[in-house]
């Protein structure tokens with residue numbers, strides 16, 4: 025239990041000690057994955073794998089034997105399945121950071137709009153149309 | 164002493180750089196964005212600083228998740244442009260300014276901002292896109308040496324908005340205490356509202372963005388009082404990177420003069436904003 029969220033924020037110039045949160049945990053907002061320390065710990069090996077795909081030689085080795093490449097990076101069985109199945113939502117759920125997961129998507133020639141279509145269930149075309157119409161709103 | 168002459172806030176979405184690199188700035192999906200940059204670019208071309216500082220975050224290119232520095236500063240003579248997976252952007256490497264960097268590190272650490280120090284750092288779109296927004300045709304070199312100031316915005320908990328603003332204020336003091344008479348431009352990058360993952364992907368909040376754009380000029384302390392949760396709720400899980408605008412704003416005077424601002428949706432899945440402020444108090448533009 026923290027009282028810090030009840031206290032008025034300090035706004036003096038130069039102050040360095042203000043906090044409106046104090047380890048009370050990450051925000052729980054509908055439809056909003058938060059990449060926090062737990063996710064990062066869980067996803068470390070998989071995110072490293074994604075980052076390695078910046079290198080053309082690594083992309084070649086990955087594509088030659090994706091499962092072997094996953095094992096080389098020591099990702100979990102669930103994560104390996106998510107990667108092999110291109111289950112983008114599962115990758116996020118299993119600790120993938122969107123910026124890292126995106127490396128794999130780029131390798132596949134997929135855009136962030138494609139991923140948006142997957143995460144929202146709208147499909148890429150409708151997602152893109154919604155963005156061009158000004159973006160999506162809450163509620 | 165050194166002086167901050169302007170502050171530029173801008174989104175750093177990779178597709179803005181890609182549109183430039185591929186000559187698509189007149190494409191109907193992009194033209195309004197680049198037209199909106201024109202007045203800022205024209206003014207900036209007339210007000211070249213001696214050094215610039217870019218406040219940005221890395222996106223799995225220059226640093227890994229092995230180390231997640233909350234704040235970091237580059238002290239190198241040169242920063243390579245990162246290859247993010249499909250060849251590096253066709254823009255020049257970045258020349259640094261180690262003397263000013265080392266002065267900033269010392270001043271900021273004396274003020275108890277315990278920054279991570281980078282002697283080697285490849286800079287990604289978070290850094291180069293803002294430089295391109297400022298200088299679309301750099302030729303062989305960017306207009307001046309540039310110093311990277313990194314902020315962790317991709318792994319929760321990000322630094323608070325208040326801490327970012329306070330860092331900016333300390334950065335302003337550090338710049339002003341530099342013994343040489345040089346001029347400095349500060350770029351705060353990222354935003355505006357957007358969310359990339361989850362069922363709420365594609366979220367854009369124009370009301371919030373307009374409030375932010377206005378208040379960053381007039382009352383940044385009010386923005387600095389926002390909690391992470393409020394920022395994520397109102398600006399989206401990636402829109403929280405707007406906290407980097409507060410570092411830029413903190414380095415400027417309480418009163419600044421807006422030169423230009425513009426807002427455009429969508430740049431990829433993002434609301435793109437630009438805001439340019441003149442920090443030369445009492446001087447005619």
Ligand SMILES: [Fe+2]
Nearest residue numbers: 220289353404
């Ligand atoms: Fe970013």
